[in-house]
Amino acid sequence: MRHIHVIGIGTGNPEHLTVQGIRALEATDAVFALDKGEAKAGLLGLRRQICDRYIEGRPYRFIEAADPERDRRPADYGVAVDDWHAARAALYEGLIAEHLREDERGAFLVWGDPSLYDSTLRILDRVLARGRISFTHDVIPGITSVQALAAAHRIPLHAIGEPVRITTGRRLRDGLGEEPGATVVMLDGDPRFEGLDPALTIYWGAYLGTPDECLVAGRLGDVAEEIRRVRAEARARHGWIMDIYLLLRPAA
Ligand SMILES: C[S@@+](CC[C@H](N)C(=O)[O-])C[C@H]1O[C@@H](n2cnc3c(N)ncnc32)[C@H](O)[C@@H]1O
Secondary structure, rough: OEEEEEEEEEEOOOOOOOHHHHHHHHOOEEEEEEOOHHHHHHHHHHHHHHHHHHOOOOEEEEEHHHHHHHHOOOOOHHHHHHHHHHHHHHHHHHHHHHOOOOOOOEEEEEEEOOOOOHHHHHHHHHHHHHOOOOOEEEEOOOOOOOHHHHHHOOOOOOOOOOOEEEEEHHOOOOOOOOOOOEEEEEEEOOOOOOOOOOOOOOEEEOOOOOOOOOEEEEEEEHHHHHHHHHHHHHOOOOOOEEEEEEOOOOOO
């Protein structure tokens, strides 16, 4: 039966790949990579670089396909995501059926780790549920952008014994809430920091793990404008940006 490795590749540094990930790649016949548009060509390039670097002395196929278009301003977010996942499931099914023989191994290279704000595993489950093709799969964990952020700033994520939660920019629009602890914010396309306590400490990072890495840290009220400026400049220069930040409440 076909077997698929879902491999977390880390967040931009080819050396984030684990030894387990390298071993799985070495046994792979076909690598599937979804092209998310020209602006993110660098992300596709990294996947190629990883394959060229780690798959030695063995032929493999690098299968690229265009990611289906997603409605970015839907009336109903849940329905739009479901439609998009359905389109991706159909695409993945076609790619696997066409490019992976019954006795071969394939790999999906997932940015960061597959468990964190990534739909690859849900989509593969959908492919299996459609019942037209079958395969076994395993997951090889990777370094997430959360870990890359903490490492870049050389900090623990939370104070001693405190909780840490991971959320999205969309959810932060409702504020930090009353719960104690630290908050990591991902997928914030337009950080405004409005309505947040200026006394919070923020650790911000973009392009973590890559040569373009940018870091800013400080009291939110003091560095919010700097983050917005650095972010806007970097985004204009690269054509895309991926950034993440940690918010810590002031000590009681
Ligand atoms: C679709 S999620 C994918 C997360 C990924 N699976 C992980 O484990 O980090 C994309 C978000 O991850 C964060 N991110 C991923 N890579 C990053 C990087 N190199 N630098 C900063 N943030 C990154 C950003 O918040 C971005 O909006």
